[in-house]
Amino acid sequence: EIVMTQSPATLSVSPGERATLSCRASQSIKSDLAWYQQKPGQAPRLLMFGASTRATGTPDRFSGGGSGTEFTLTISSLQSEDFAVYYCQQYNKWPPWTFGQGTKVEIK
Amino acid sequence: QVQLVESGGGVVQPGRSLRLSCAASGFTFSDYALHWVRQAPGKGLEWVAVVWYDGVNKYYTDSVKGRFTISRDNSKNTLYLQMDRLRSEDTAVYFCATGGFAHFDYWGQGSLVSVSS
Numbered sequence: 001e002i003v004m005t006q007s008p009a010t011l012s013v014s015p016g017e018r019a020t021l022s023c024r025a026s027q028s029i030k031s032d033l034a035w036y037q038q039k040p041g042q043a044p045r046l047l048m049f050g051a052s053t054r055a056t057g058t059p060d061r062f063s064g065g066g067s068g069t070e071f072t073l074t075i076s077s078l079q080s081e082d083f084a085v086y087y088c089q090q091y092n093k094w095p096p097w098t099f100g101q102g103t104k105v106e107i108k
Numbered sequence: 109q110v111q112l113v114e115s116g117g118g119v120v121q122p123g124r125s126l127r128l129s130c131a132a133s134g135f136t137f138s139d140y141a142l143h144w145v146r147q148a149p150g151k152g153l154e155w156v157a158v159v160w161y162d163g164v165n166k167y168y169t170d171s172v173k174g175r176f177t178i179s180r181d182n183s184k185n186t187l188y189l190q191m192d193r194l195r196s197e198d199t200a201v202y203f204c205a206t207g208g209f210a211h212f213d214y215w216g217q218g219s220l221v222s223v224s225s
């Protein structure tokens with residue numbers, strides 16, 4: 001099973017600032033990585049796939065990077081609606097499909 | 109537009125059974141693999157099970173093998189999760205999701221299953 005590890009657990013950022021979230025895979029997953037955003041009481045929403053491709057409706061202030069075992073999700077200028085929990089997920093080797101434990105982006 | 113609507117959750121005693129349903133619309137149901145993903149209270153996301161487009165191939169996470177059964181009825185555009193011998197650690201919101209064998213493009217709103225005596 002591929003283990004996904006996200007850091008930090010919580011990121012405190014002021015509106016308008018840049019946020020960088022990290023995700024590490026326990027073995028190479030090439031670019032088979034997705035990012036999701038989840039707000040309280042809601043289902044997760046797909047943000048990015050293929051490590052760097054925005055899903056339909058994802059604003060261009062979100063960008064993804066990395067390959068192999070190290071990945072990042074960057075939010076260039078945080079808006080109020082971006083404060084949420086973000087999860088990475090690998091789909092290179094399955095089953096199981098595995099998620100990171102999440103990074104909470106909170107208002108500083 | 110794609111819609112996935114879960115139902116069937118509730119409070120159940122340990123050792124008992126429950127069946128979740130997920131009604132789908134807005135896409136060609138029989139063309140896609142379908143998944144169940146769960147989230148324990150205050151915790152992260154955990155993939156539970158997948159069923160192939162034709163209902164033949166199925167895979168499960170280790171902790172539910174032998175207790176949960178995923179199935180689908182392509183004539184009714186509905187996905188199911190039969191959960192037997194429930195444990196307290198199965199308490200979670202259960203989401204159905206689709207998108208194939210890679211990332212999960214669409215999610216339902218979730219159905220809460222609470223296992224408690």
